[in-house]
Amino acid sequence: xxxxxxxxxxxxxxxxxxxxxxxxxxxxxxxxxxxxxxxxxxxxxxxxxxxxxxxxxxxxxxxxxxxxxxxxxxxxxxxxxxxxxxxxxxxxxxxxxxxxxxxxxxxxxxxxxxxxxxxxxxxxxxxxxxxxxxxxxxxxxxxxxxxxxxxxxxxxxxxxxxxxxxxxxxxxxxxxxxxxxxxxxxxxxxxxxxxxxxxxxxxxxxxxxxxxxxxxxxxxxxxxxxxxxxxxxxxxxxxxxxxxxxxxxxxxxxxxxxxxxxxxxxxxxxxxxxxxxxxxxxxxxxxxxxxxxxxxxxxxxxxxxxxxxxxxxxxxxxxxxxxxxxxxxxxxxxxxxxxxx
Numbered sequence: 390x391x392x393x394x395x396x397x398x399x400x401x402x403x404x405x406x407x408x409x410x411x412x413x414x415x416x417x418x419x420x421x422x423x424x425x426x427x428x429x430x431x432x433x434x435x436x437x438x439x440x441x442x443x444x445x446x447x448x449x450x451x452x453x454x455x456x457x458x459x460x461x462x463x464x465x466x467x468x469x470x471x472x473x474x475x476x477x478x479x480x481x482x483x484x485x486x487x488x489x490x491x492x493x494x495x496x497x498x499x500x501x502x503x504x505x506x507x508x509x510x511x512x513x514x515x516x517x518x519x520x521x522x523x524x525x526x527x528x529x530x531x532x533x534x535x536x537x538x539x540x541x542x543x544x545x546x547x548x549x550x551x552x553x554x555x556x557x558x559x560x561x562x563x564x565x566x567x568x569x570x571x572x573x574x575x576x577x578x579x580x581x582x583x584x585x586x587x588x589x590x591x592x593x594x595x596x597x598x599x600x601x602x603x604x605x606x607x608x609x610x611x612x613x614x615x616x617x618x619x620x621x622x623x624x625x626x627x628x629x630x631x632x633x634x635x636x637x638x639x640x641x642x643x644x645x646x647x648x649x650x651x652x653x654x655x656x657x658x659x660x661x662x663x664x665x666x667x668x669x670x671x672x673x674x675x676x677x678x679x680x681x682x683x684x685x686x687x688x689x690x691x692x693x694x695x696x697x698x699x700x701x702x703x704x705x706x707x708x709x710x711x712x713x714x715x716x717x718x719x720x721x722x723x724x725x726x727x728x729x730x
Contacts, residue, residue: 392630394419400464400506401425402451402497403471404444405432407582408512408575411618412468412625417443426451426460427471431730436582452493457500466508466629467501469494472552475730476586477606480516480548481674482728487548494555498562508569510629511559515576515614515641515680516549517542523677526612526645530683531574531637536560545677560635569633573625576641576682580618580702581709585719585726588648589615589703592655593710598720601663607675609649609667614642614681617702620695627691641682642695654700658707 399416403409404425409432416423417440424445425437437444449456451471461467471493473486480487494511501509518529521543535541536557544550556572563570579589595603624640632638656662687693719726 394421397421398463398465399423400461400467400501402467402469403427403432405429405434405436406470407436407580407584408578408618408621409470410436410582411580412470412622413437413444414440415622415626424464451497452489454496454500457496458503461497461500461506462504464501464504464506466510467497467506468510468512468625468629469497470512471497472512473730474548475584476588476591476727477674477676478728479586479730480546484547487546488551490548490551491554494551495558498558502562502566502568506568508629508633509559509562510625511555511570511572512625513556513572513574513637514549514552515574515639515682516545517553517556517574517637518545518549518680519543520545520677523680526679526681528643528681528683529639531639531686534637556637563635570635571628571632572635572637573628573640574637574682575616575621576639576680577613577615578618578621579615580706583618583706584730585723586729588613589651589655589706590710591727592648592652593707594714594719594723594726596655596659596661597710597714598716598723599661599663602665602668603652603663604668604670605648605652606670606673607648608669608671609652610647611675611677612645612647612679612681614644615646615651615699615702616641616695617697617705620697624687624691624693624695627693628687631691638687638690639682639684640687640693641684643681643684644699645679645681646699651703654703655707658704
């Protein structure tokens, strides 16, 4: 169904973040009444510059029970995007930070229910899927994670386990309190406002400074279902409109695209190639070998399919990056940027 969002009171945790800010803009465009909650540890107020006068904003740490109870009020629908996360470099080197999401999620869910929120949309991750089935190219289907079967869960590092526990916790709140709920399993989102710790922005940054030899983590044959942020946002909203029973739904493309293919697309968009070629760094963290999502359930239940092609998405992302970054600054800070949130 297509919900009428005009006047709906929406709370967006992590709303100043990459995906969160795009979601806030779309909700505002649909005339929802939006409150953003963010501690700005990763999010930026500049991400909300186009809608700042049209939203309410509250800054604070949602792991604090008192703050969560005070801030998650006067909302009908809560989109929970706040999380401690980053790209593969960050996830691999900050396991305790990523594990803290378990405390964050439960605090937010409890505060929302106590304050009478009617529906919670949780941004989960494709990292919840068992890692051992991602050595070969097989599309990941929601049922591959099964809480009722022994051995039905084998998530990807601490970040994946935390997201999986968030899904389980949200289902518990749905069962006990009747709050509407859905978990959106996002897959390798990219687009404007994303940080250099994620694959596509990292490659764009290296081309932006004309790095040569051009460094690629791993052998470059690892593949992902890269999904443009506008498609991610539309999938989250459609999930909110159509699923309330606590189910999980994939929001990501089914196209396997390798890092080497992305690299070539970035070179093509810049009209540039490194004179010294590529340098593959096999000692850097790369995650699972292949990951892309089956979108059949999302299409059937929500009517969602991704619409932005990889070529168009990369082009738009590069345009944003070039307009908003300084070559000398990126060159000086790149190594740190690749490992940060």
